[in-house]
Every structure is written in structure tokens, then in C-alpha cells.
Amino acid sequence: MTENRWFTELIDGSYGMTIRVDREIYRGRSDYQTIEIFENDALGRVMVLDGAVMLIEAHEFAYHEMLVHPPLLAHPNPRRVLIIGGGDGGTLREAVKHAGVEEAVLCEIDEAVIATSREFLPFTAQGLDSPKATLHVGDGIAYIRENEGAFDVVIVDSTDPVGFAEGLFRTPFYEDCKRALRPGGVFVQQTESPFYQFDAWTRIFKELNASFGRVDAYAAGIPMYPSGFWTFGMASEGLDPLAHFDPRRTEALGELRYYHPELQTRAFALPAFAERALAK
Numbered sequence: 001m002t003e004n005r006w007f008t009e010l011i012d013g014s015y016g017m018t019i020r021v022d023r024e025i026y027r028g029r030s031d032y033q034t035i036e037i038f039e040n041d042a043l044g045r046v047m048v049l050d051g052a053v054m055l056i057e058a059h060e061f062a063y064h065e066m067l068v069h070p071p072l073l074a075h076p077n078p079r080r081v082l083i084i085g086g087g088d089g090g091t092l093r094e095a096v097k098h099a100g101v102e103e104a105v106l107c108e109i110d111e112a113v114i115a116t117s118r119e120f121l122p123f124t125a126q127g128l129d130s131p132k133a134t135l136h137v138g139d140g141i142a143y144i145r146e147n148e149g150a151f152d153v154v155i156v157d158s159t160d161p162v163g164f165a166e167g168l169f170r171t172p173f174y175e176d177c178k179r180a181l182r183p184g185g186v187f188v189q190q191t192e193s194p195f196y197q198f199d200a201w202t203r204i205f206k207e208l209n210a211s212f213g214r215v216d217a218y219a220a221g222i223p224m225y226p227s228g229f230w231t232f233g234m235a236s237e238g239l240d241p242l243a244h245f246d247p248r249r250t251e252a253l254g255e256l257r258y259y260h261p262e263l264q265t266r267a268f269a270l271p272a273f274a275e276r277a278l279a280k
């Protein structure tokens with residue numbers, strides 16, 4: 001009998017989320033990070049970057065649907081979308097479901113994430129092959145500066161705000177994103193969990209608020225990430241997430257597994273401690 005190997009993502013260095021490794025699929029080091037893919041019999045394939053779980057096959061739908069559909073349905077007519085990060089393709093897969101989206105540009109810094117996803121994660125990588133997708137390998141912080149007034153929606157699907165991703169959670173980047181948006185455009189970012197690194201979480205929203213005219217935080221149950229309670233920040237010059245909301249556009253997306261029209265309001269209710277931090 002072979003001994004079980006277990007993978008643990010440590011949370012704040014003091015406890016963790018543990019998954020049994022039933023099959024090792026890939027392990028490598030790119031110019032930016034370590035990339036590990038393994039399989040668990042109950043949950044399917046798991047992708048880990050620098051020790052942090054990026055996606056689990058059984059649960060990725062929750063994250064990718066909730067990152068993409070609230071902002072795209074808040075916008076009256078999103079035609080050009082930019083995704084920064086997201087090299088696994090899951091965010092692209094959801095964005096191109098919107099009939100009005102003509103082009104979704106993916107700007108991923110690490111080519112190896114795209115290549116390993118294509119090889120081992122077909123369930124998300126299918127998004128990369130969409131005829132509406134344009135792939136660009138490069139630093140999102142530089143790319144956004146060169147694309148003024150080019151996008152209706154900018155989506156940041158990044159790793160945690162440490163190392164090379166840290167700049168994606170800072171004011172200079174937010175200012176550039178504002179310039180990259182067309183009039184009436186909307187920005188959205190995965191914004192971690194308020195249950196951990198609370199000060200960092202609060203700071204992200206403070207900086208978003210300093211740059212944008214309107215910021216709305218929303219949440220979803222994402223069991224593959226620390227605490228399972230995850231948030232997103234939607235920012236614009238004043239777009240109400242419900243103002244242009246048309247449930248018929250949701251129906252046209254086909255059957256979704258997490259997002260449904262009521263979440264366009266209900267997902268925006270956060271726990272009291274988090275709401276208090278945002279109100280300050």
C-alpha cells in the first residue's frame with residue numbers, strides 16, 4: 001500500500017486547508033512561481049501556485065461565475081473585456097458566454113500557467129480557445145497603461161496581493177484601470193477574504209474608494225479558498241449594479257451553477273464587521 005500524500009495550504013502560517021493528493025499530475029517552476037497540479041478522487045484536479053490553491057475542479061465554477069457575471073450584467077452593453085491574470089481560462093470561459101462581448105483580451109504574466117492549464121485543465125482552458133479570446137503574455141500593470149479608453153470591463157483575476165501581484169491592488173494601478181475604461185465602464189477584482197489579513201483587505205477597499213467614484217463589495221461562498229468566504233470589489237464612476245440589470249441577459253448565458261439574478265443584489269450584503277470596515 002502506498003502512503004497518502006496530503007497537500008496543505010497554510011493560512012496565516014498557523015493552520016490550513018488540506019487535500020489528499022491521489023495523483024500527482026505536474027510539478028514545475030516557471031520564471032514567476034512554482035506550479036503544481038494534482039488530482040483528488042472527490043474534487044478532481046487542483047492547481048496550486050506558490051503554495052496557494054488557485055482552483056479546484058469541483059468548485060471553480062463558484063469563483064469564475066461570481067467574478068464575471070455581476071460586473072458584466074451591471075454594465076448595459078459590455079463589448080470589450082480585459083482580464084488580467086486568469087491564465088487558467090476559467091474567467092474567459094464565463095466572459096465569452098455574454099453574447100454582446102465581441103472580444104475578451106487575456107493579459108497573463110506567466111506563459112507557463114497558460115501552457116499547463118491547456119495541457120491539464122481542459123475544463124477551464126476551453127475558454128482560451130474561444131474565437132472571441134485574444135491572448136497576451138505580459139505584465140498587466142504595463143499593459144493597462146498602453147490601452148487608454150479601450151475596455152468596457154476590466155477584470156483582475158489574480159493571485160494574492162503578495163510578490164509580483166501586489167501592484168494589482170494599489171492606487172497607481174487603479175488609476176491606470178480607470179483610464180483604460182471606456183465611459184460607463186466597470187472594474188472588478190478578486191479581493192480576498194475579510195476573515196484573514198483583515199488589515200490588507202480593508203486597505204484594498206480604501207485604495208479602490210480613493211480612485212473610483214463608486215465601489216461595491218460583494219461576496220460568495222468559495223470553498224477552495226481560505227475561509228471559504230470570498231469577496232470581490234466592483235468599481236466604476238457611478239454604475240449601480242442593478243441600474244441596467246436585465247434578467248433576460250442572465251437567461252441567455254445558459255445554465256449557471258452559482259450565479260442567479262437575485263445575487264445581483266443579495267451578494268452585496270457582507271458580514272457586519274466587514275461592512276463596518278468599509279464604512280470607515
Ligand code: AG3
Pocket residue numbers: 009052053054055086087088089090091157158159160190224225226
Ligand atoms: N484566483 C486566485 C484567488 C486567490 C486565492 N488565494 C489563495 N488560495 N490563498 C486566481 C485563479 C482562478 N482563475
